[in-house]
Amino acid sequence: MGSVRDRIESRLREKLAPLALQVSDDSHLHAGHAGARPGGESHFTVDIVSPRFAGLSRVARHRLVNDALAGELAGPVHALAIKARAPGENA
Numbered sequence: 001m002g003s004v005r006d007r008i009e010s011r012l013r014e015k016l017a018p019l020a021l022q023v024s025d026d027s028h029l030h031a032g033h034a035g036a037r038p039g040g041e042s043h044f045t046v047d048i049v050s051p052r053f054a055g056l057s058r059v060a061r062h063r064l065v066n067d068a069l070a071g072e073l074a075g076p077v078h079a080l081a082i083k084a085r086a087p088g089e090n091a
Helices: 004-016 058-068 070-074
Strands: 020-025 043-049 079-085
Touching: 004 020, 004 043, 004 058, 004 070, 058 070, 058 079
Parallel strands: 043 079
Antiparallel strands: 020 043
8 A cells, every 4th residue: 555655645635635745754763762663654744735724723734634644643653743834825
């Protein structure tokens, strides 16, 4: 079914139709910490720009991302940092 990173990207594209999306595997930064897996793919950063976020609070945006990734968050993903913006918002 591909890498965890690929699954995250696929689900976010399907559920949130982003204009821009970057998924980074940060697992190497957490080696030896709680939740880190020997093969990595446990800690990620998502930077996403989607029209779906327009008018929503930061919490509501994060909920949309978390809902889209519920399966991954219940399984292989231990930590997820989210940068969620609507089109036209600064990073």
